Amino acid sequence: MISLFTVTDSRFCPQSNKIPPKSAKKSLPIVNFRGYPIIIEHLLENQHAQLTDGLKAILYSKEPDISLENLFQIVDNLNDTEHRERLFQLLTDVIEGYLNNEKFALLNKSRDGVVFCHLLALWRSYSQKVIIIKNVYIKYDRCCQNGLKYNAVQMVCTELFKNIIILEQTLKNRIVSQLLLTINESRQGNVLDKNEIDTIISILLQMDIYKDVFENRYLLESKNYFLEQSVLVKSKSVEEFLKQTNKCISTEARREYLPEESNEKVLKIIYEEMVANNLDYILDKGFESLMDSSHTDVLAILYDLCKNVPHGVEIIADHFQKYILLKCTTIVVRTTEKSMIQEIIEFKDKLEAVIATSFGENRLFSELLRTVFTKVINTKGCEPAQNLAKYLDSKLRSKYLNENALENILKKVMVIFRYIQEKDVFEAYYRKDLARRLIFGKSTSQDEERSVISKLKVECGEYFTAKMEGMFRDVNVSRDINADFKQYLSNVHPNLAHSDISVMVLTNSFWTSSTGNHQLVVPADLLRYQSIFRKYYCFTHNGRKLDWQSNLAHCIVRASFANSVKELQVSLFQTIVLLLFNDHDTLTTSRIQELTKIDPSELKIVLRSLSWGKTKILIKDFDENAIAPTDSFTFNRNFSDKLFRIKINQLQMKESIEEQKVTEKNILVDRQFQMDAAIVRILKRKRIISHNELVAEVYNVMNLPVAPQDLKKRIELLIDREYIKRDSDNTAMYTYIA
């Protein structure tokens, strides 16, 4: 059997063979078989002793008595079914003895760090030795392949090392605690010897004891560590804590010497211990201030952390919503008309920036932003709508904005506009301001004016902007009328043709008209022009009548002062008052009122504007703010100013409370029509409907706030006007009257 093995490798050619070749024996006839086993037994003992010595020499790094070649040969010779067992036993005995020896040496080393070092050294040298032994036992190994024990020698060696060294209770504890200590030190910021750990871990992995020996304790230890860390949230600022957590995560994720699986488990622990369990505390403590200061980087960390925590994003969203609600309500409640819209826009920009840079453009947040803004803005009735119109007015009149900047603002305003429920209020106030801008030529850019209209049209439909468009049309038509009128004057009244007069003819229904001051004593010249124009206009436009809007008229008056001639930009009322001083030196308030018939309250404002501030065209006898009927005024001949054309503040242009009331009343009237239309439309479709259903439907259809009592009143009125009637059987039902 043994002879079947032929050594093909020349390196293993036998040099000194102590066993005589069997072929020689074969030729001999064996008569007495008894003595034969004894010789073999004797030989065997000898060979075993040699093999043991040789293996020991390899393991203890001594010069072996016989060459590796011979050892190989011995193994080769003994590698038969009969002796294999023994061969293996011998190997394990020798290794066991060796490892036990080493174990005691290791156990005698007192400090963990030294053990670690020695263990590594032992493993390295052991591995080298195992390779040699493997080569010696190569015949044995190859034979084993058939018996499904591939690499048996290597396995046995590793197994022995594992059982004797690594799994030895004390050593195991020392190794693991050393590993944990090292990792812990790296967590504290120390640089660790990755190679060392890497080797140990790979040993553990190789021996398939990584999980039992190390990972379980590692995870437990990590959990404690991060639990400890998470307590720091109380003492550190939120920003520091989040940054630190983030750092932890990036370092833990990058422990490449540990299997990825373990790193992931540790990350899970961090997310749970440091983020999830503290999330509410963190958000309560720091979210508001982070948002206030727009700490986008820290917020981004927060968001990224929460993404890995169950319901984390929803929890942030919840705080985000509360934050907007709080801040937005403060803005809406606290601010005055001037700053409200500006602040809302700024606040919204800030939030959008945070969503874009920190919250990964998550739609959940933008949606929250929209709903909260809509909700909050509409809690304050018509005020925001009114303020928005005024804000837009101030921007459209501003001389300091170029078109791009203005267009940008418009976009933002339109977003706020979308939030506003009471769009009709906006329309009314916007139209009023638009009227001012058009009549007094205050718009900075016609293109931008049109841009607003087209945006509103897209948003709310044709009907919403119809009147505004009508206003623009009126202005254009007026330009043509004026050109024609000039032509007419030069034909019919050549002596007046050079006069500088322009008339803006506005369609009554587009503009909010005020009842003209009919008693007003207009200077004779002007009266003449008025009547010529009226005649001309009514001739060209059949069936129309004209109402002069004296409160909107404005003039340029040339004034000769002692030192200079100036041009004053004034309202018609101011003009009329000033012209009086051509014939009078001093006039009292009551006398002026008598002469001009200007409404007394209006007159007070006019006189104040002329005798107040930098533009003191008139001198009042008492230098007080209030204007009494007995106060007298004189022309200020010594007035001087460095400008040639002086604009006199037209205080009366400030919106009066009455005006506001009128606007509000108009809005309410319009709403009633909308309500009527909604009710009738619903009934026309349903034919018969119960009161509650009807109310619900109306609320559904109308996107305006409707007071229940108003709705009830409208229903009653529609019944009176016979659009609908109560059902004869059930009075809670309404039917449509076709």
Next chain:
Amino acid sequence: MADENDNDRIDDNQKPEKMFTLKKWNAVAMWSWDVECDTCAICRVQVMDACLRCQAESKKDSYGKQDCVVVWGECNHSFHYCCMSLWVKQNNRCPLCQQEWSIQRMGK
């Protein structure tokens, strides 16, 4: 508003030594139909606004509004021209006073 012709005087007759002279006058006037009743009795819409039909159609034609003019009968009653022209097809009498309808004048 036109700021041209700033040099023109309103009234050349005024003497230059006067303290104040009016140089330019920008007047504003509102026009409305010269009617006794400002609601059209046929469609119940203010005559200043377009009649119901035109309002509905103005969705297609944004200038429809301008064309919805007023018409006065000999009886001095006024209606939307659109409303009245439909009315007379059925009944050639003024809906308010039952007089024979004949157009006195039309707005333009």
